Amino acid sequence: MTTAATGSGSAAREAFPFPGSSYRSSAPGYDRLRTTEPVARVPVAGGGHTWVVTGYAEAREALVEPGLSRAAISGPGAPEFPGFLKAPPEMIASMDPPEHTRLRKLVTKAFTVRRIEQMRPRIQEIVDELLDEMAGKGSPADLVERFTSPLPLTVICELLGVPVEDRARFHVWARQFAMVSDPAQAQEGAAQLGMYMGRMIGLKREAPADDLLSALIAARDEDDRLSEQELVVFGYALLGAGFDTTACQLANSVLSLVEYHPEQWRRLGEHPQEVPGTVEELLRGVNLFGTDTSGFPRLALRDVTIGGVTIPRGEPVFVILSSANRDASVFPHAERLDFTREDNRHITFGHGIHHCLGAPLARLELRIAIEALTRRFSDLRLDVPESELRWQPGDVNHNLLALPVRWG
Structure with missing residues (x-):
């Protein structure tokens, strides 16, 4: 057993979060650490230190380690990390057992895989309506405005039962919530x-409907139920995560395919059965996270050993998901997208008790969207050089502001 110091090599001299992250890859500093020091203590921009976990096996170990607490990082005296999403303590992602166990049990009674699968026809209908409208207006088009943003926003609002007339406001608030570089904006959105x-x-409560919010209100476990604050926080967290992350992942996946893998784009149009495997490889290799992490740090409640390295009590820890997904010991030729990859055990949705509740819905939307796009627009391509694309600075995700495309 060894205890890492402040790290060694050029990667360790960089300040966390390391520079150079993009939708195509994690920051090079994390790649260097993964091969030499997969559990390392590094300096933080603005002062202090944190531990970063960059290897796949080490990341999975950290994600299930009960001594690394999500709840403690939200408590008094915990270290602050400017530029990262600060989740409220009532959010399920901020809880440890037994509170997390109780809340997740109640939520999963309402937010079931069956409920999500029943949405398949409606999601397909929304996709077809959006693409019909885009095709009718003609080429070129902004795919973010026409498709990748309105699709998940419509789906999550219909799931929660949000009226059509309120969805534009929801879009604004959800975007504010994701602006981690501007705490005032993020707090206003929340x-x-x-x-x-x-x-x-x-x-x-007064007039229940056939939607998830009504089901959450009705969810019971013996005499237990969700409190008012838990309902509020879970509702807006689901809206923010269900809309923003899916919208960014979809736009970035389309960009990656049409710009760097046009042959795969055309192939999917002729072989739709390959869409699910392609989506999994895009989830692994297209980097959603603006800082290469999910944005949720942990705090060591006691001395914890990960990958043979001891992390002392009271130290913060970030798991670098995009780096773990590029671990060549698990994913051969991990630096490139391989759409024939088998046994794709990526951890984009996390691992353990905090595995993303919305993963089935995100997968369903991505599969339906990419299948329809590749079938209907086989020659889709960028309308501007990639270097001219605009990204939202300071966002929790790699967020395209527009994706100009043409076809025909």
Whole structure:
């Protein structure tokens, strides 16, 4: 057993989060650490240190280690990390057992795989309507405006029962919530989402409907149920995650395919049965996270050993998911997208008790969207050089502001 110091080599001299992250790869500094020091203590921009876990086996170990706490990082005296999403302590992602176990059990009674699968026909209908409209207006088009943003926003709003007339406001608030580089904007977005969800919950209590929010209100485990604050926080967290992350992942996946793998794009149009495997490789290799992490640090409650390295009590830890997904010991030729890859055990949705509740919905939307796009627009391509694409700075995700495309 060894204890890492402040690290060694050029990667360790860089400040966390390391520079150079993009939708195509994690920052090069993490790649260097993964091969030499997969559990390392590194300096943080602005002062202090944190531990980063960059190897695949080490990441999976860290994600299930009960001594690394999500709840403690939100507690008094915990270290602050400017530029990262600060989740409220009532959010399920911020909880440890037994509170997390209780909340997740209640939520999964309402947010079931069966409920998500029943949405398949409606998601297909939304996709077809959006693409019909885009085709009718003609080439070129902004795919973010026409498709990759309105699709997940419509799906998550319909799932929660949000009226059509309120969805434009939800879009603004969810985008604010993701602006981690501007704490005032992020807090304003969270506050607006929270107040709106509170009003929605009151309406659903009086007149339940066939939607997820009504099901969450009704969820029971013996005499236990979700509190008002838990309902509010879970509702707006689901909206933010279900909309923003899926929208960014879809746009970035399309960009990766049409710009760097046009042969695969054309192939999918003729072989739609290959879409699920392609989506999994895109989830592994297209880097959603703006800082290469999910944005949720952990705090060591006691001395914890990960990958043979001891992390002392009271130290913060970040698991670098995009780096773990590029571990060549698990994914041969990990640096490139391989659409024939088998046994794709990526951890984009996390691992262990905090595995993403929305993963089945995200997968379903991505598969339906990419199948329809490749079938209907076999020659889709960028309308501008990639270097001219605009990205939202300071966002929790790699977020394209526009994706100009043409076809025909």
